Every structure is written in structure tokens, then in C-alpha cells.
Amino acid sequence: GESVGLHLPTLSVQEGDNSIINCAYSNSASDYFIWYKQESGKGPQFIIDIRSNMDKRQGQRVTVLLNKTVKHLSLQIAATQPGDSAVYFCADGGSSGSARQLTFGSGTQLTVLP
Amino acid sequence: KAGVTQTPRYLIKTRGQQVTLSCSPISGHRSVSWYQQTPGQGLQFLFEYFSETQRNKGNFPGRFSGRQFSNSRSEMNVSTLELGDSALYLCASSPRGAANYGYTFGSGTRLTVV
Numbered sequence: 684g685e686s687v688g689l690h691l692p693t694l695s696v697q698e699g700d701n702s703i704i705n706c707a708y709s710n711s712a713s714d715y716f717i718w719y720k721q722e723s724g725k726g727p728q729f730i731i732d733i734r735s736n737m738d739k740r741q742g743q744r745v746t747v748l749l750n751k752t753v754k755h756l757s758l759q760i761a762a763t764q765p766g767d768s769a770v771y772f773c774a775d776g777g778s779s780g781s782a783r784q785l786t787f788g789s790g791t792q793l794t795v796l797p
Numbered sequence: 798k799a800g801v802t803q804t805p806r807y808l809i810k811t812r813g814q815q816v817t818l819s820c821s822p823i824s825g826h827r828s829v830s831w832y833q834q835t836p837g838q839g840l841q842f843l844f845e846y847f848s849e850t851q852r853n854k855g856n857f858p859g860r861f862s863g864r865q866f867s868n869s870r871s872e873m874n875v876s877t878l879e880l881g882d883s884a885l886y887l888c889a890s891s892p893r894g895a896a897n898y899g900y901t902f903g904s905g906t907r908l909t910v911v
């Protein structure tokens with residue numbers, strides 16, 4: 684079946700540095716991916732998404748890169764702030780027309796050090 | 798506008814009992830999905846409802862069931878509770894029930910089975 688894996692369960696960065704969180708997926712037919720942020724006691728919060736016809740998408744302080752050849756995506760957070768401390772999940776949204784569920788990776792706990 | 802509302806936030810039940818969780822989606826959203834989140838298994842898809850019909854189901858036993866009402870509100874039920882059912886149950890709503898239209902999550906119901 685489909686699976687999504689994260690490369691590192693934990694990541695610590697200094698405040699102000701850039702953070703990179705990596706994720707691998709298994710379903711080559713998947714064409715939509717999402718990054719979520721989950722803070723303690725809350726549900727996953729949408730950060731940014733990307734469709735397979737793109738290699739890169741930028742938001743406010745965040746960039747998602749998609750490499751379909753190796754089935755890998757990454758989330759880059761610029762100038763990491765204490766409020767960025769949370770668990771980050773990548774999710775595989777499947778393929779168009781059939782994407783009615785999300786397959787989540789196991790999550791990376793990002794800790795921002797002062 | 799109001800987000801996805803889940804009630805109750807916390808619940809403690811005894812093994813063998815049953816439980817019903819409620820989810821009110823964002824106004825206008827017709828799709829509701831349910832996910833189980835545990836430290837060991839991560840976020841796992843339970844089922845998805847659209848216009849009162851279950852369209853997709855994850856790999857969970859029949860003790861887990863759900864329904865959706867005409868106003869799009871949804872409930873999920875777990876019968877004959879087991880200790881392993883202790884988890885955060887998350888509800889997500891979407892305008893059309895496809896991942897690439899975006900899912901918004903609620904804060905979840907924390908179920909503890911003792």
C-alpha cells in the first residue's frame with residue numbers, strides 16, 4: 684500500500700536559522716502533497732501544498748520542493764522562529780479524482796532553540 | 798468563519814463501553830473525514846463521508862463506524878472499546894471531499910480507554 688516516510692523524527696535548529704524537513708512517498712501516481720503543522724493540543728494546520736506539475740512552491744517563509752523522480756519532498760522554513768516549534772507532517776493526497784484520504788508521514792518534531 | 802468543531806474535547810471510557818464523537822464541519826463543506834492519531838501508528842484514515850454517504854473507509858475493524866447527517870455534521874462511533882482505542886480522533890472537512898481541495902482539521906477528541 685501507499686506509505687509516506689519522514690527522514691528524521693526530531694530536528695533542532697537555532698532561532699533565525701533555516702529549517703529543512705524531508706519526506707519520501709511511495710505512490711508514483713500521487714499528484715498532490717500537503718505539509719501540516721501540529722502544535723500540542725491542536726489538530727493539524729495546513730501550511731502549504733504542491734501539485735505534481737510543480738517542482739517548487741513558496742509561501743510566507745516556507746518553501747516546498749517536490750522531486751518526482753526520487754519521490755521526495757521537503758519543507759524549508761526560513762528564519763525559524765520559536766512559534767515554529769511543532770510537529771510537521773507531510774501528507775500524500777493521492778491522485779486526482781480519487782484523492783479522498785490523506786496518507787500521513789510519521790512527523791518531525793521541530794524544536795527551535797533560543 | 799467558524800472552523801471544524803469537535804465535541805467533546807476529552808473523554809474517558811471503560812473497556813467494553815461504546816462512545817460517540819461529534820464533528821461539525823465548516824459551513825458549506827460537504828465532506829467529513831475522520832482520522833485516528835496515536836503515538837505508535839501516527840495519523841491513520843478511518844473513513845470519509847460526503848452527502849450522507851460513506852465513500853471511503855480505512856483499515857479499521859467494524860467496531861468503528863460513522864454517519865453523516867443532512868446538515869453535514871458527522872458522528873463516529875466505537876463499540877466494545879479496547880485499551881488500544883485510546884487516541885486523538887480528528888475530524889477534517891473539505892468543500893468537495895477531494896484532498897486537493899483542502900482539508901481543514903478540528904482540534905480533535907482525546908479518548909482515553911481505561
